[in-house]
Amino acid sequence: xxxxxxxxxxxxxxxxxxxxxxxxxxxxxxxxxxxxxxxxxxxxxxxxxxxxxxxxxxxxxxxxxxxxxxxxxxxxxxxxxxxxxxxxxxxxxxxxxxxxxxxxxxxxxxxxxxxxxxxxxxxxxxxxxxxxxxxxxxxxxxxxxxxxxxxxxxxxxxxxxxxxxxxxxxxxxxxxxxxxxxxxxxxxxxxxxxxxxxxxxxxxxxxxxxxxxxxxxxxxxxxxxxxxxxxxxxxxxxxxxxxxxxxx
Amino acid sequence: xxxxxxxxxxxxxxxxxxxxxxxxxxxxxxxxxxxxxxxxxxxxxxxxxxxxxxxxxxxxxxxxxxxxxxxxxxxxxxxxxxxxxxxxxxxxxxxxxxxxxxxxxxxxxxxxxxxxxxxxxxxxxxxxxxxxxxxxxxxxxxxxxxxxxxxxxxxxxxxxxxxxxxxxxxxxxxxxxxxxxxxxxxxxxxxxxxxxxxxxxxxxxxxxxxxxxxxxxxxxxxxxxxxxxxxxxxxxxxxxxxxxxxxx
Amino acid sequence: xxxxxxxxxxxxxxxxxxxxxxxxxxxxxxxxxxxxxxxxxxxxxxxxxxxxxxxxxxxxxxxxxxxxxxxxxxxxxxxxxxxxxxxxxxxxxxxxxxxxxxxxxxxxxxxxxxxxxxxxxxxxxxxxxxxxxxxxxxxxxxxxxxxxxxxxxxxxxxxxxxxxxxxxxxxxxxxxxxxxxxxxxxxxxxxxxxxxxxxxxxxxxxxxxxxxxxxxxxxxxxxxxxxxxxxxxxxxxxxxxxxxxxxx
Amino acid sequence: xxxxxxxxxxxxxxxxxxxxxxxxxxxxxxxxxxxxxxxxxxxxxxxxxxxxxxxxxxxxxxxxxxxxxxxxxxxxxxxxxxxxxxxxxxxxxxxxxxxxxxxxxxxxxxxxxxxxxxxxxxxxxxxxxxxxxxxxxxxxxxxxxxxxxxxxxxxxxxxxxxxxxxxxxxxxxxxxxxxxxxxxxxxxxxxxxxxxxxxxxxxxxxxxxxxxxxxxxxxxxxxxxxxxxxxxxxxxxxxxxxxxxxxx
Numbered sequence: 005x006x007x008x009x010x011x012x013x014x015x016x017x018x019x020x021x022x023x024x025x026x027x028x029x030x031x032x033x034x035x036x037x038x039x040x041x042x043x044x045x046x047x048x049x050x051x052x053x054x055x056x057x058x059x060x061x062x063x064x065x066x067x068x069x070x071x072x073x074x075x076x077x078x079x080x081x082x083x084x085x086x087x088x089x090x091x092x093x094x095x096x097x098x099x100x101x102x103x104x105x106x107x108x109x110x111x112x113x114x115x116x117x118x119x120x121x122x123x124x125x126x127x128x129x130x131x132x133x134x135x136x137x138x139x140x141x142x143x144x145x146x147x148x149x150x151x152x153x154x155x156x157x158x159x160x161x162x163x164x165x166x167x168x169x170x171x172x173x174x175x176x177x178x179x180x181x182x183x184x185x186x187x188x189x190x191x192x193x194x195x196x197x198x199x200x201x202x203x204x205x206x207x208x209x210x211x212x213x214x215x216x217x218x219x220x221x222x223x224x225x226x227x228x229x230x231x232x233x234x235x236x237x238x239x240x241x242x243x244x245x246x247x248x249x250x251x252x
Numbered sequence: 253x254x255x256x257x258x259x260x261x262x263x264x265x266x267x268x269x270x271x272x273x274x275x276x277x278x279x280x281x282x283x284x285x286x287x288x289x290x291x292x293x294x295x296x297x298x299x300x301x302x303x304x305x306x307x308x309x310x311x312x313x314x315x316x317x318x319x320x321x322x323x324x325x326x327x328x329x330x331x332x333x334x335x336x337x338x339x340x341x342x343x344x345x346x347x348x349x350x351x352x353x354x355x356x357x358x359x360x361x362x363x364x365x366x367x368x369x370x371x372x373x374x375x376x377x378x379x380x381x382x383x384x385x386x387x388x389x390x391x392x393x394x395x396x397x398x399x400x401x402x403x404x405x406x407x408x409x410x411x412x413x414x415x416x417x418x419x420x421x422x423x424x425x426x427x428x429x430x431x432x433x434x435x436x437x438x439x440x441x442x443x444x445x446x447x448x449x450x451x452x453x454x455x456x457x458x459x460x461x462x463x464x465x466x467x468x469x470x471x472x473x474x475x476x477x478x479x480x481x482x483x484x485x486x487x488x489x490x491x492x493x494x495x496x497x498x499x500x
Numbered sequence: 501x502x503x504x505x506x507x508x509x510x511x512x513x514x515x516x517x518x519x520x521x522x523x524x525x526x527x528x529x530x531x532x533x534x535x536x537x538x539x540x541x542x543x544x545x546x547x548x549x550x551x552x553x554x555x556x557x558x559x560x561x562x563x564x565x566x567x568x569x570x571x572x573x574x575x576x577x578x579x580x581x582x583x584x585x586x587x588x589x590x591x592x593x594x595x596x597x598x599x600x601x602x603x604x605x606x607x608x609x610x611x612x613x614x615x616x617x618x619x620x621x622x623x624x625x626x627x628x629x630x631x632x633x634x635x636x637x638x639x640x641x642x643x644x645x646x647x648x649x650x651x652x653x654x655x656x657x658x659x660x661x662x663x664x665x666x667x668x669x670x671x672x673x674x675x676x677x678x679x680x681x682x683x684x685x686x687x688x689x690x691x692x693x694x695x696x697x698x699x700x701x702x703x704x705x706x707x708x709x710x711x712x713x714x715x716x717x718x719x720x721x722x723x724x725x726x727x728x729x730x731x732x733x734x735x736x737x738x739x740x741x742x743x744x745x746x747x748x
Numbered sequence: 749x750x751x752x753x754x755x756x757x758x759x760x761x762x763x764x765x766x767x768x769x770x771x772x773x774x775x776x777x778x779x780x781x782x783x784x785x786x787x788x789x790x791x792x793x794x795x796x797x798x799x800x801x802x803x804x805x806x807x808x809x810x811x812x813x814x815x816x817x818x819x820x821x822x823x824x825x826x827x828x829x830x831x832x833x834x835x836x837x838x839x840x841x842x843x844x845x846x847x848x849x850x851x852x853x854x855x856x857x858x859x860x861x862x863x864x865x866x867x868x869x870x871x872x873x874x875x876x877x878x879x880x881x882x883x884x885x886x887x888x889x890x891x892x893x894x895x896x897x898x899x900x901x902x903x904x905x906x907x908x909x910x911x912x913x914x915x916x917x918x919x920x921x922x923x924x925x926x927x928x929x930x931x932x933x934x935x936x937x938x939x940x941x942x943x944x945x946x947x948x949x950x951x952x953x954x955x956x957x958x959x960x961x962x963x964x965x966x967x968x969x970x971x972x973x974x975x976x977x978x979x980x981x982x983x984x985x986x987x988x989x990x991x992x993x994x995x996x
Contacts, residue, residue, distance in 0.1 A: 208882030
């Protein structure tokens with residue numbers, strides 16, 4: 005549990021250092037001992053989150069013991085995904101700058117490089133307007149959260165029109181990795197599209213890359229990136245001399 | 253008053269750290285005890301402004317007690333806005349890099365994401381050429397300042413052709429927030445426009461987001477951003493354990 | 501003389517900090533007591549130039565007392581400009597990233613914002629190919645330098661096809677300012693051009709801005725920028741409590 | 749040998765500091781005393797590579813003495829290039845952000861500025877799909893490595909579809925230089941192409957620039973850049989007061 009909280013704090017700082025989140029955005033992890041709960045910081049910018057900011061929530065998005073701390077309004081994004089998908093262990097919600105243009109235009113975000121295959125064959129776009137009409141665009145209750153989770157389906161990413169995106173992973177490290185490379189893919193695809201017709205990864209290529217990653221093969225995957233990002237975010241890595249955690 | 257000056261110094265440094273201003277640009281606040289005066293630094297780059305650089309000005313743009321300090325030539329932007337709009341408590345003027353392209357072309361800047369709704373339904377463009385012909389483009393007297401204030405109308409932003417933009421807020425934190433997200437929206441809208449037809453926020457969505465922000469609801473608004481920006485600009489936040497200030 | 505050398509070292513570091521130069525590029529100043537000589541560093545990256553790296557050259561580009569130090573191959577750019585134009589006190593040569601695209605396409609670089617008026621009405625492009633055929637593209641002797649100086653004419657900037665640009669000023673601070681804002685203008689003009697038809701500054705506006713700058717009016721000009729850039733480049737500013745220098 | 753390992757560690761850190769590599773990517777050098785071996789770090793992010801991470805490999809890509817250390821899956825890129833080309837002393841493999849768009853579209857990458865002439869007349873693109881069908885896109889055995897080496901031919905660079913690029917040099921410094929300026933050229937060519945028809949360097953210009961660089965003429969070449977990059981990457985330069993190494 006301590007190790008998980010350390011990783012969750014590290015994830016907050018990594019996402020800030022890599023500019024996936026700014027003042028806003030959040031990352032959570034399912035409770036390692038109680039699948040009906042998840043852990044997320046109180047409402048503050050990820051870059052300054054510390055251990056004492058981590059709170060526990062039930063899968064309806066309510067804090068277990070708030071003690072007066074403010075909570076993220078959009079905790080329902082996380083709650084609904086953990087409710088819908090037992091395989092999901094971590095969720096990132098953010099508004100990164102290369103991703104949003106794909107959330108407000110017709111062009112579909114699809115992998116253009118092997119390092120971005122984790123985003124899946126094509127990233128769906130969810131629009132709050134479709135079912136809820138004019139809103140603040142924030143996922144502020146369970147019905148909105150569940151509608152968003154339906155759009156994720158059995159994938160790992162969803163774009164949110166006029167808002168940002170949400171990424172789910174089998175571990176904190178996977179969710180952070182996909183959130184970073186969703187932004188990278190958006191940047192690459194945007195630039196390539198200005199040059200001419202873009203060659204995307206084939207369905208077979210995407211499957212092969214993801215098969216390797218899901219096996220946690222050494223030296224090419226999430227752990228290498230995590231160690232690097234911890235260094236850049238000035239977080240003491242907790243990966244050394246430890247076995248896999250959270251099934252990764 | 254001390255707290256306000258601290259916030260004004262912090263605003264200078266935040267705007268520099270977030271690259272909204274460079275060597276040039278300025279931010280002011282209405283005097284908390286005398287609505288007929290405002291506070292702004294002497295003429296120097298915002299990044300290096302300290303408490304002792306803050307000067308007092310009347311609403312015709314004249315320094316109350318200059319003591320030989322050089323003043324910003326464009327102090328009339330601030331003076332005219334405080335004169336025209338009693339609700340305005342803070343003004344930012346800057347030349348940020350994603351905003352200017354929208355000030356020199358026909359494309360209108362409009363919110364594309366919920367975090368940018370504060371910029372209003374559509375940002376007007378003011379052109380000094382229209383009333384004043386060939387000038388240095390700087391707002392260097394009250395007639396120019398008043399003409400600019402008319403272009404702002406009852407909104408919060410205006411672009412200035414061949415020059416930059418001006419943002420007004422109900423508090424320092426709101427003005428800083430809008431100045432940052434005006435730049436963010438310009439970046440996002442510019443990128444999206446290269447991909448294809450862009451979906452903008454609806455009028456109803458913009459209203460709903462701004463209604464929430466104006467109520468100062470916890471955890472999603474200006475305070476979260478301010479705390480984050482203070483950290484990045486290496487400014488000790490003065491928000492902790494204090495109530496709201498300047499009506500925000 | 502000491503103050504000039506300090507400013508020249510500061511100019512090297514500022515240009516590096518502002519990403520106008522990288523490993524390559526150089527800045528020089530005319531000798532303050534001997535108009536037939538100029539000062540420039542030995543051949544090394546501007547970011548790491550110190551006082552002891554500054555060498556003296558005659559106006560034919562030869563070092564006065566080399567003492568085994570390697571010299572920049574392109575010192576003839578500087579020599580030829582000082583030879584042709586007695587008014588020029590400082591020269592910057594660089595390859596900044598937004599400028600080069602305008603040196604290799606038909607689009608003319610022209611001021612789009614008041615802060616960039618110093619670049620002049622339209623920046624000419626010099627192509628070594630025209631008179632010298634296939635070369636290494638480097639200005640490696642006086643005939644090439646003089647041909648480049650002719651292209652500058654009575655202006656302050658020239659782009660160099662397949663290479664970069666050269667900027668001349670009446671002082672180190674002016675040359676550095678123009679070099680920075682030439683890059684800024686290129687970035688702004690490039691972005692604006694993607695949006696649609698761009699409105700450039702009128703000839704009258706350019707003249708008015710430059711008239712103010714040449715008068716060295718307080719608080720809006722080169723000194724404010726210099727103080728800011730010294731802070732960012734971590735150079736102790738030598739501007740405080742001193743009078744103007746080099747005629748600026 | 750110690751000096752070579754120091755340079756190889758420096759190369760890792762420089763490529764990270766210049767954003768040519770991120771968590772992934774690698775650089776190697778041929779063994780200075782045994783042309784049938786090469787040196788490369790174990791599998792970890794280049795930014796955090798130290799001397800003790802450097803391992804020795806044979807030209808079939810196998811570690812000489814692994815001692816349990818994880819190796820880069822794509823070590824076959826390096827092995828096959830050293831096998832095919834006795835002149836090559838160093839290899840860089842990376843996924844830099846401006847290069848990839850040229851690896852997934854039809855536009856050919858060609859030098860637009862003298863500093864980028866080292867990339868050669870036109871950079872070929874290798875596609876794993878052509879001979880190997882759907883793969884993870886990684887060069888994970890000698891047949892793939894040899895096919896890639898064939899695409900490099902007698903050049904110095906190759907783009908890899910859906911993946912990144914590989915650069916070869918006559919020294920570590922040359923390979924690092926070309927890797928950095930391949931990325932720079934991609935950025936410049938991409939921007940120029942948005943403005944209009946781009947003028948590329950002529951074949952004669954490319955030859956002349958490269959003739960100078962291959963002679964190691966003072967003050968304009970790889971050593972100036974290396975010293976600068978060591979400073980930025982906070983690596984103590986090992987260039988001072990030493991002769992050329994590895995034939996450069």
